Amino acid sequence: MKSYKASVWKLSVNKTTKKPTYLVRWVVDGQPFSESHKTKALADRFRAKLVRALDKGEPFDTVTGLPDSLRGGKAALSFLDLALKYVDARWAEASAKQRDSITDALATVVPVLVKPGRGRPAPEVLRRALRSYLLPVPRRKRERPEEITSAVRWIERASLPVGELQEITRVHELIDGLSRRLDGKPAATQTYRRRRAVVFNALEYAVELEHLTSNPLSRVRRKRGKRAVQEVDRRVVVNPRQARELLTALTYVGGYERASGRRLRAFFGCLYYAAMRPGEALGLRRSDCTLPAQGWGRIELVETRPTAGKAWTDSGEAHDRRGLKQRAEGEVRTVPIPPPLVRLLRDHLKEFGTAEDGRLFSSERGNVIAASSYSRAWKQARELALMPHQVMSVLAFRPYDLRHAGVSQW
Incomplete structure (x- = not known):
């Protein structure tokens, strides 16, 4: 909203800091604004621009307090609007996992940058409104429960303009929000780093749109613990005998008919x-x-089907369909496979065949196997193949640990 009711005051000096700073103060539609400068010359120059805008009869923005000449004539963009624009720009090219990560980070910080006031929805309701209705592109037009509708109306009214991040205190609030879970407890270091990367890119997008002159996150450095350990924990790695026993134990999991x-x-x-x-x-x-x-075989890997969730895939399936991780689109990775795996795959094809689309591994109904299903089978196999104290340990605790064990034999 813009107003022609504006007045500019004389410069004032702030002597509470080590080095005095010069404050430019003005009022727009009864709302006071101020901007601090290190030198009197800079403050005079900025004040002169405000006075010149008044003389020309330019309207002043009631949110940022600036005239059109100092902000390119653009209306103030709220942080919620920036989040929506950024999601729109990234959605088509992003993988399902990336979409999940982007909406998680933005749903975390949008409720942080809001005006104080009554009627704020509960944190879990506000997050659900953002994550399940406002941010995901395909879900914006679906019917909303009353509490979600109310939460959306509130956040649309309360979301602060992006320009507020020019204040360092606002940036500190944003970073604090990134570093906490919904219950207020500190988030894991990797979670913080992932979220900060998303928000940093969103603010870079705001710079591209000329709503910010620079990325405010670049002004703040905050140490968030040590980086996650990249080395494999040797305690999770099984030896070849244990691996064979685990694979054999899988044949005893579940009834014979369901297999x-x-x-x-x-x-x-x-x-x-x-x-x-x-x-x-x-x-x-x-x-x-x-x-x-007989002998060694070969696998040519082309596609991966990571679990992502129905909300984030274009197909509406729980599993995304993508090229190989950290590989160019369409790139193939050739893997030589030893005789034991060749025999396992031949036996599997003989007993179970393939799904309709040619996939080797599918559920009884021909669907992509859910992570919960193979994790449950793995848990039972560990209980059958390992000693009690090993079952309670981290040894091959996750199916992914088999990959670490395999690489250790190369």
Whole structure:
């Protein structure tokens, strides 16, 4: 909103700091504004621009307090509007995992940069409104419950303009919000780093749109603990005998008819013998495999099916369909596979065949196997194959640990 009711006051000196600063003060529609400068010359220059805008009859923005000549004539962009614009710009090219990460970070900080006032919704309701209705592009037009509608109306009214981040105190509030969970407790270091990266990029986008002159996050450095350990924990790595026993134990998981464990034996074999990621094994097709009757075989990995959630995929399926991680689109990774895995895959094809689209591993109904399903089978296999004290340890605790064990044998 703009107003022609503006007046500029004389310069004042702030002597409370080590070095005196010069304050330019003005009023727009009864709302006071101020801007601090290190030297009197800079303050005079800025005040002169305000006075010149008054003389020309320019309207002043009631949110930022600036005339059109000092802000390119653009209306104040709220942080919520910036978040929506950024999601729109990134959505089409982002993977499902990236979409999840982007909306998580923005839903964390949008409620931080708001005007004080009554009627603020509960934190969990506000987050649900942002994560499930406002931010995801495909979900914006779906029907909203009353409490979500109220939360959306509130955040649209209360969201502060992006220009407020020129104040360092606002930047500190934003960073504090990034570093906390919904319950107010500190978030994990990796969570903070991931969220900060998303918000940094969103603010870079605001700079591109000329709503900010520079990225305010660049002005603040905050140490957030040590980086996550990149080395593999040796305690999770099984030896070859243990790996074979775990794969054998899978044949005892579930009833014989349903074969919930046998159906996954070759899947886990791919993680161990070929060091494949679970998503890569889920996307493996018969046409990707060369399985001779004797000797070594070959797998050509083309696609991965990571678990992402229905809200973030274009297909509406729980699993995304992407190229290989950290590889160019369409790039193929060739993996030689040893005779034990060749036999496992041949036996699997003989007993279970393939899904309609040629995938080797599928559920009883032909769907992509859910992470919860193979994790549950793995948990039971550990209880059958390992000693009690090993079951209570971190040894092969996650299916992904088989990949670490496989690489350790190379």
